[in-house]
Amino acid sequence: MKTLLLLYLLIATAPLLRAEEKRALLIVIGEPGNALYQEEFQRQAKVWQDLAAKAKMDADTIGLGDEPSDGDRPGLEKAIADMPKNDGDLWLVWIGHGTFDGRAAKFNLRGPDIEATAVAELLKPFQQRLIVLNLFSASGPFVAPLSGKNRVVVSASRGGEKNYSRLGEKLANSLGSADADLDLDGSLSLLEAILHASAAAKAFYDDAQRVVAEHAVIDDNGDGRGTGTDKFKGLRADGAAPDGALSREIYFLGDSADPLTPEAREERTKLESEIEALRQRKKDVAEDDYYAELEPLMRRMAKLYGK
Incomplete structure (x- = not known):
């Protein structure tokens, strides 16, 4: 027992010293549909852009400004293709609306939409750790095709839940909230932010006395099944092969970087x-x-x- 306690203390107090890894962020803003959503999506994008600047991450944004004549899909495909394939973490943040007809799940871009299977093909060459945040409705079917080793895939909905998802707006709020630091260690992990945002989304429906229309899912063990955020007790989920271990290790800001090599x-x-x-x-x-x-x-x- 004393030996185990000593080991725990040694690990917990290990110095956070390692070479700075280059990280990249791609923010994808979808077709808003109306001015109200457009304003909210732009707000969320600004939160992520500011976070990237603070964390000294390379960041690019698709879907803002004038719409290209052929829509945003060609620019999106080129942006992903041009990103480093094995150097530091790659974050993909999808903000908008999605659709699922029982067969094909899509993210709604300005112009032609993009299917979950097409996104999976675009991500095949990447060897580094990937963090894919599907912050849109009907995004549940994106989990399985995007899942894989050393990947975190978050979807705002379970299955094809098609109503507008509030996880994205709540996550943008959680990123600047001290309350989101659930273990009170002074750093905000990806898992903490997602769980805090998911709880805030549920509170919205409860306060409005409405049926909860979205159930966020996180997959980071590569099995493609995902775990509902409502299955977590604190920072742990029940089950023989629970998700959450990898996303607990990922932090938004560089000064909270992990001390270990990949x-x-x-x-x-x-x-x-x-x-x-x-x-x-x-x-x-x-x-x-x-x-x-x-x-x-x-x-x-x-x-x-x-x-």
């Missing part, structure tokens, strides 16, 4: 999954056996931090 982060995510699976079995394992299994996992974790 390879070490991948190993840490694997270890955290093993530790979580063991934790799920704790009630069925003798105490001595539980800690006998836990100790080598924690030793391997400490080794990642040079302890």
Whole structure:
């Protein structure tokens, strides 16, 4: 027990020192449909642009300004194709409306829309960590095709829920809210921001005495199934293979950057999954056996931090 406590303390106090990784952000604004949505989508884009500037991220935005004669899809495809394929995190933030007819899920662009399968093809060459935030209605079917190793995929809706999604506007608010720091460690992780925004979206429906019309989903273990944000208790979700481990490690601002290399982060995510699976079995394992299994996992974790 004392040994395990010491290992926990060593990991928790490991210095956050590593070379700055170059990160990129692409913000995609869809067809607003009316002036009210246009104003809100522009507000959200401004929040992300300001965040990128503060975090010293390379940022580009599609869907603002005059509409090209052939719509935004060609420019979007070129922007994704031109992005680095294996250098630092790539963030894709989709703000707008979506549709799902039971077969094809689409994001509504100005001009021709883009299908989930087409986005998946565009992302195939990328080898680095991807964070894809589908902040639009009917975005649930985007989870499976975009899911993969070392990827976080968030969708504002479960399945084809087609009403306007409020997750995007609530997330924009959460990014600047001290209340979103759920574990009170002074840094805002992606998971914390998504859970806080999802709770705020639900509160909107509850306050208006309306049926909740959207249920956010997060997938970061690569199985393509995703976990509803309502399944989380604190920063952990129930289940044998829960999502959340990778998104807990991702922070918006560079000064909260992870101390580990990409390879070490991948190993840490694997270890955290093993530790979580063991934790799920704790009630069925003798105490001595539980800690006998836990100790080598924690030793391997400490080794990642040079302890």
